[in-house]
Amino acid sequence: MIDSSVVLNGQTIAYTLYAIAVLLFMAWFGIKITSEGKAGVLKTKFFIILVIILTIIGVSLHITTSATIPWVTIDLNRGDYTPDKSFEITIVDHEFKLPEDKLTAKVGELVLFDVKTEDLTYGFGVFREDNSMVCQMQVVPGHRNDLLWKFEKPGKYTIRSTEYSGPKGHKMILKDVLVITE
Amino acid sequence: MSFKDTFLNGEKGLFKPDGLTPMQKLALRFVVTGVLFYGLSAIEGMIMRMYAIAPIPGINAEHYFAILTAHPLVGIFGSSYSIVFGAFLFLVPFLMKKPLWSIKLGNWSFILVTFGTLTFWGAGFIAHYAPLYTLYWPLPADFSQFGPVGGAIFILGIALVMVGTLCFVINIFKTISYTPEGHEKVDGKAMFWSAVGFRWKESIFRKKSKREENLTSLPIAAIARGTVDTALNAGIITFTGVLILVYMVAAIFGHSLENTAIDALLYKNWFWWGLDLIADGLVLIFVAGTWYLLAMLITGKDLYMARIARLALWVEMVVSWTVWSHHLLSDQAQPAILKIVSGELVTAFELITQGLAFFITLITLWSARPLKMTNPLKFLLGGLLGFGLAVPAGIIQADIGLNRILHNTQWIIGPHVHVAILVGLTMTLYSAIYYLLPILTNGAELYSQKLANWHFWLHLIGGVGMGAFMGMAGLKGMLRRTIYYEGEYSIYMILAGLAGSLLLISFLLFLYNVVMTVGVKGLIGIYQPAKLKTDALLPEQQAAE
Numbered sequence: 001m002i003d004s005s006v007v008l009n010g011q012t013i014a015y016t017l018y019a020i021a022v023l024l025f026m027a028w029f030g031i032k033i034t035s036e037g038k039a040g041v042l043k044t045k046f047f048i049i050l051v052i053i054l055t056i057i058g059v060s061l062h063i064t065t066s067a068t069i070p071w072v073t074i075d076l077n078r079g080d081y082t083p084d085k086s087f088e089i090t091i092v093d094h095e096f097k098l099p100e101d102k103l104t105a106k107v108g109e110l111v112l113f114d115v116k117t118e119d120l121t122y123g124f125g126v127f128r129e130d131n132s133m134v135c136q137m138q139v140v141p142g143h144r145n146d147l148l149w150k151f152e153k154p155g156k157y158t159i160r161s162t163e164y165s166g167p168k169g170h171k172m173i174l175k176d177v178l179v180i181t182e
Numbered sequence: 183m184s185f186k187d188t189f190l191n192g193e194k195g196l197f198k199p200d201g202l203t204p205m206q207k208l209a210l211r212f213v214v215t216g217v218l219f220y221g222l223s224a225i226e227g228m229i230m231r232m233y234a235i236a237p238i239p240g241i242n243a244e245h246y247f248a249i250l251t252a253h254p255l256v257g258i259f260g261s262s263y264s265i266v267f268g269a270f271l272f273l274v275p276f277l278m279k280k281p282l283w284s285i286k287l288g289n290w291s292f293i294l295v296t297f298g299t300l301t302f303w304g305a306g307f308i309a310h311y312a313p314l315y316t317l318y319w320p321l322p323a324d325f326s327q328f329g330p331v332g333g334a335i336f337i338l339g340i341a342l343v344m345v346g347t348l349c350f351v352i353n354i355f356k357t358i359s360y361t362p363e364g365h366e367k368v369d370g371k372a373m374f375w376s377a378v379g380f381r382w383k384e385s386i387f388r389k390k391s392k393r394e395e396n397l398t399s400l401p402i403a404a405i406a407r408g409t410v411d412t413a414l415n416a417g418i419i420t421f422t423g424v425l426i427l428v429y430m431v432a433a434i435f436g437h438s439l440e441n442t443a444i445d446a447l448l449y450k451n452w453f454w455w456g457l458d459l460i461a462d463g464l465v466l467i468f469v470a471g472t473w474y475l476l477a478m479l480i481t482g483k484d485l486y487m488a489r490i491a492r493l494a495l496w497v498e499m500v501v502s503w504t505v506w507s508h509h510l511l512s513d514q515a516q517p518a519i520l521k522i523v524s525g526e527l528v529t530a531f532e533l534i535t536q537g538l539a540f541f542i543t544l545i546t547l548w549s550a551r552p553l554k555m556t557n558p559l560k561f562l563l564g565g566l567l568g569f570g571l572a573v574p575a576g577i578i579q580a581d582i583g584l585n586r587i588l589h590n591t592q593w594i595i596g597p598h599v600h601v602a603i604l605v606g607l608t609m610t611l612y613s614a615i616y617y618l619l620p621i622l623t624n625g626a627e628l629y630s631q632k633l634a635n636w637h638f639w640l641h642l643i644g645g646v647g648m649g650a651f652m653g654m655a656g657l658k659g660m661l662r663r664t665i666y667y668e669g670e671y672s673i674y675m676i677l678a679g680l681a682g683s684l685l686l687i688s689f690l691l692f693l694y695n696v697v698m699t700v701g702v703k704g705l706i707g708i709y710q711p712a713k714l715k716t717d718a719l720l721p722e723q724q725a726a727e
Contacts, residue, residue: 004587011584012657015597019571019650026567029544030560032551039551041486047541054537058530062581069583076518076582121318121446123512123590125661131670132659135586136512141320141446143515162590164314164663166327167243 001070003152083112092118094168103178113147123162136162151180192701197626199707210708212268219260226253231682234675247312259343260299281717283356294346302339311336319449323429330433337423344420351413377406379496404471407499411463418456454506463502470539481550498535505529508580512589529580561613568606592660596652605645629698637692644684651678
């Protein structure tokens, strides 16, 4: 499985290029619309092509990501996988209760995070040492909140709540508690 | 005129509030109050921008999150709703050439929305009730973190806004369907179904030979279809408020209701279904309708592909009822089928419907070139750009794979939400305000075109810039709805803060320009009872009667 930072970098490049293109297009349009020139309307067939392009872009994004982002298949078929390592974590009164002081796993192992909340809705996120996000999920009371993940890089990872659960929630951070080794 | 004279009486003393009709006053009250609430929301936003750089001494976490709770609600209900309600309560009768069904009800809408906003804002400010607008159950009823009394007043404020909203809904649909005295009788039911897009006789899918002409114009259809979502949303929010209020009243009387009696995930689905009627419903529909109307007014031409545009508005309305699941892509218990169908595929339709609105507006404008770069036109282009940037950003996060690494980051709230609201929606509303200003003020002249130009550029650069820097921080893992104490993202947040300050400056320039246009006496006069006793929209129509 590729590291999620690769996907983030790809998205950054794609959206930046798109944003620049839209900005330039609107600037061009603003200049042209106030200049002398032929005023016409788009032919119907080109308009239909435009609709088809929009439809293809809208749908192809999801087809592309489901085919290229490996955690999508794992996530949608979690019941079919047997994890190499499982961590049962409980959250109560804005505190994570871990099964051990340090959670350890190896690169390439399929890790299950099974997180339960006894009171509020929280979030569960795993972050790299540079604060970038590896993955996250919501933690909802009364339901199973399970996330399967394969780590591609060794290092120390931080767990923090990614959902607002009242003013106390922003301190729900366990620094470097997840250790991934080669 | 001296500065003092202009400040008191407006540019060249042209604005005379005594000459306004009750309808003009109603629209102006809504718009001016909405602009002032925008200012309040902008100040709150700036406080939060500063807090994101480094927590501000004197504002503790409880207070910060109370601001974070009030900020979007003041922005949506106090500002956007007020401006939209004022504009549409004027435009529907204006376009249909008949009086508003009830000016009195319109004024009640104004009073309820304004005082409701002040009530929930005040309750949040004093009591620090801060479950955020998402209200994930059982957080709003967690009385170990929030006091029930402050919370009950907060909910009461929201309820007042919702009652005001329902008054608006009734007024809009009644105005569309009723026959005023002395007018030719119209079939009210047929008008209603035509407006909301369920009149089969005029359906685009009917044979051309059997198809009847649309009874309502395209802008009226847009307003009506957005109003359907407004009504549904008001119902959901009111129900939710009553539910929370029951828990609060019980707590005030010393009875603790079991807070797990409500299924948290079901509640979350219910809440997001309702909230998306705003975010993915009425905002997009009202905006598309406003683009079409402005494009037609600016160019004086018919809308390009008007039938397709009408159909797209209908699709947008139906789509808005079925897209809520994109907010629950990170909820592992949410059924996968809902994530894929509602969260991904139906949501992707918004790219199509909003993309069509974007191109239909541009092509209509192009058909009339060369156009003069007026204030309405330049702000309209800004609004189009905003949605051109923000909608694809939303489609990206409404993806099962990408949501896993984007949910609740600054990406969501920056390039998607704030660019959509500040650049897309607000610039569209500014375009309408600049267009309506001379109509609503009986020909008041703008004090300074130079200030209007500064308003445009600072707002555009500030809005796009702030969204961009927030988005960059989000891609580096910065979460929303939290506090960072160690300056982890300070470079991005300083840049976002600088961009945010441009937004605030642009607003202050706009406000100054408006005050100098109508004068302080004029502003006060808007809120005084109308001296003209007429249900006509404009004074010349009264004269014609």
